[in-house]
Amino acid sequence: MTIADFESTMNNNRFDFFDIAAAVTAAVLAGGASSRIGEDKALLKLEGRSLLQWVVDKVAPFADELLVVGRSGGAEAARGLRFVPDVDGDERSSLRGLHSALTHASGNFVLVLSCDTPLLDPRLFPLLLSLRDEADIVLPQVEGRWEPFCALYRRTVSAATGRLLAAGQKRVLTLLEEPLRVRAVRPEDCPFPLDPRSFLNVNTMDDYRRAQELLASRQEGSGTPTSGDDVRKGAQAE
Numbered sequence: 494m495t496i497a498d499f500e501s502t503m504n505n506n507r508f509d510f511f512d513i514a515a516a517v518t519a520a521v522l523a524g525g526a527s528s529r530i531g532e533d534k535a536l537l538k539l540e541g542r543s544l545l546q547w548v549v550d551k552v553a554p555f556a557d558e559l560l561v562v563g564r565s566g567g568a569e570a571a572r573g574l575r576f577v578p579d580v581d582g583d584e585r586s587s588l589r590g591l592h593s594a595l596t597h598a599s600g601n602f603v604l605v606l607s608c609d610t611p612l613l614d615p616r617l618f619p620l621l622l623s624l625r626d627e628a629d630i631v632l633p634q635v636e637g638r639w640e641p642f643c644a645l646y647r648r649t650v651s652a653a654t655g656r657l658l659a660a661g662q663k664r665v666l667t668l669l670e671e672p673l674r675v676r677a678v679r680p681e682d683c684p685f686p687l688d689p690r691s692f693l694n695v696n697t698m699d700d701y702r703r704a705q706e707l708l709a710s711r712q713e714g715s716g717t718p719t720s721g722d723d724v725r726k727g728a729q730a731e
Contacts, residue, residue: 523562530701589658589663598648604621612690630673
């Protein structure tokens, strides 16, 4: 399916969720140290829901399997969701988090997200999935910045992440230097406005206050859906 096909199906309310979500795992990474906030940010409440729950609620309608991936002993953040630990030791890095997600996933395609991005636009998920046959990695690039934790990966990319970890690499963007097919999704590719603020990471209390402000403005009628169910219901409406 091309981006034009995606736009046509969304505009004509014929989007078939079950076809697009086949063999898809959603993995939410919750293994960060949260050192700049001083508490587990996955559990930090925003409008009555934890940051982790915001991300889970947005992506769950588009996946067959949902995982929360984190450090050993971090199962508390999952709170009833399926928790799987980081693989190959407790040393934390963005690359290890991704490798763990791909290793534990059952689906052939894996939507990998960070628990500290509560403002993600859920319209991105079906768009990324619509491009899955074109690449090994499909990820947004906004204002020159890659967004590897709002991205779709083939599960087989775990071979490359494993090699990089064994070579001492820690940064997930080193993966883009590997001989893999990468499909960038830029604002001009999207049939909806791709707001760079959607990718805000809540790493500090200033970030948290900014997320509160942005969420309030969206709820006042900005037109950006705040849940995956909103996207799915809108696409299936008669």
